[in-house]
Amino acid sequence: MTSQVNSCQYKIIKMLGEGAYGTVFDGTRVRDGLKVAVKLVKKSVDIDYISIPCHPEPLPREIALLILATNGTPVPEIIQLLDWEDKSDHYVMVLECPSPCQDLHCFVCSKGGTVTEALAQIIMWQATTAASECCERGVFQRDIKLNNLLINTDTLDVKLIDFGCGDIWKKSKYKQYLGTLEYCCPEFYNKYECHAEPATVWSLGVTLFAMLFGFLPDFHNLDQMKKKWSRSGLSKECCSLIQSCLEMDPNKRISLKDVLLHEWFENIENDRLYYYT
Known part of the structure; x- marks a missing residue:
């Protein structure tokens, strides 16, 4: 380079x-x-x-x-x-520059505002993999959202973009949040501090929720939001992952590793092959 x-x-x-x-x-x-x-x-x-x-x-x-x-x-x-x-x-x-591609926000809009659970699963797996690799390589991307994920509309390959709000990954607390506020974890609003991994998992949860429901969750009213997580048509495994990612307590929130090990992804390769065919 x-x-x-x-x-x-x-x-x-x-x-x-x-x-x-x-x-x-x-x-x-x-x-x-x-x-x-x-x-x-x-x-x-x-x-x-x-x-x-x-x-x-x-x-x-x-x-x-x-x-x-x-x-x-x-x-x-x-x-x-x-x-x-x-x-x-x-x-x-x-x-x-993948071609043909759209950012995920435009892609979801082109599908009528939401995507199927099967398609969300394929996208979420790749977005989480990108976040996990960033972690392993010492990078806190800090702005995972629909607009910062590109999807190849032919192959459904997803790529994480835009590291302008990011920082070096560290175990200690961050006192500054430079990402998009709608994807910001509640602990930063409450205490003006957050840790990289639970903040990343929260933003992934918001991304998944937005793809499936067509709007962003409001953590100020999560008790009401929880009633919507089990709507007809979504599997219990999918709802379980959403709830685990959008756990208000960062100490109880699911880890990046456990997101990838979640039961919702057990048949991800077969599901992706089935979607392509």
Whole structure:
């Protein structure tokens, strides 16, 4: 991976989206026509830099975390960083761009606002795998949500994107939350502090809930929400996982490892094969 993006190496086709901190463009790599996404981020005065192994100089947080998350054996469920460049007033990231794909929010909307339990299971397995790999590689993505998961609409392959709100994974408490508030764990609202793993599991639970119900859960009124978790058509295993992820007490919330070991996923490979056929 190089740290110098040569503009002659990439052809920008069009702008895909623009947010508060960056702009993403659709592009291709000139030498082989590979489809890529080029993200340009203007630097703020308080931009964070992080030091990571094998890099002599500190890097912008988003670049450093994505390098850590994808270092070594490739993780299919995490977007790959192909190239990057750090300039004085901005940085550029060249990312793989699955095609055809949508972010999960648009994908769910295209299905009428919700997806089937079988499809949610396939997506949730991959999202949790991505989160677990981030944990193993020392990265707290901190903003897992529908909009930050890309899905290939042909293959149903899912990839976690956007590490701009993330941080280095640590066992101690975080006193700052930079993710999306609707996915923020209740302990941060109550005590203004959280731990990485239970916060990640909560955001996965919100994501699963939103896919199946078409709206976001309100932890201020979870007693009422629990009555909706056992609606007709959902398996008891699915409802059990939702409740375990959205446990108000972070000390009782299910672990990332146990999410992947949950009985809801016992037949995930067979279920995915059946869905494809």
